[in-house]
Amino acid sequence: MKEKLDPNQILIAEFEYAAQTARQANEDRGKVFELFLANIFTLFAAALLPNIFNFENRAIYVFIFLGLFIFGLVSLFQLVKTRVAWKSSVIAMNKIKDFYVENNKDLARAFKWRMDNIPKANSKLAVIFAQGISIMVLNAMNITFIIYLLLFQGFRLLYIPILVIPFFICFIMQFIVWEKLLKN
Numbered sequence: 001m002k003e004k005l006d007p008n009q010i011l012i013a014e015f016e017y018a019a020q021t022a023r024q025a026n027e028d029r030g031k032v033f034e035l036f037l038a039n040i041f042t043l044f045a046a047a048l049l050p051n052i053f054n055f056e057n058r059a060i061y062v063f064i065f066l067g068l069f070i071f072g073l074v075s076l077f078q079l080v081k082t083r084v085a086w087k088s089s090v091i092a093m094n095k096i097k098d099f100y101v102e103n104n105k106d107l108a109r110a111f112k113w114r115m116d117n118i119p120k121a122n123s124k125l126a127v128i129f130a131q132g133i134s135i136m137v138l139n140a141m142n143i144t145f146i147i148y149l150l151l152f153q154g155f156r157l158l159y160i161p162i163l164v165i166p167f168f169i170c171f172i173m174q175f176i177v178w179e180k181l182l183k184n
Helices: 007-053 059-103 105-110 127-151 159-183
Strands: none
Touching: 007 059, 007 105, 007 127, 059 105, 059 127, 059 159, 127 159
């Protein structure tokens, strides 16, 4: 079988993968910014609507923020699943590369990633980590707004430290689940 392995095929496939991921990274940058803007504008709109239209029924806003929270959890889950799928694909590709390198030692210099240096799925330096943190913060804000709408009337500075507690609890719980899912 060794004589049937064409090193050019694996080099071409690796180059095409690198080109495709570079193109996807550029596209993802725009999508990340759009997602951030959409979430921020949604939060501002939901927060300002009661003042603009003078709605008395706070339950509407509880449901709006609850919907945003659920959407955020689904988005976070999708991010985790796409990262896990990416990691699985990278492992499969690197097993193939290792097979080729075992049969042609000269190929070892052509590959940046091999099984021993694949980026971690839960790397704090990856763009997906920043995306995850952004969603976790927005989700925690949604829970905080829900608690505020259910328990408080008007605004007092005393509410801020009280509302910080559920914000951090929600954020930390999401972060723990994020880390657990990315380790598997």
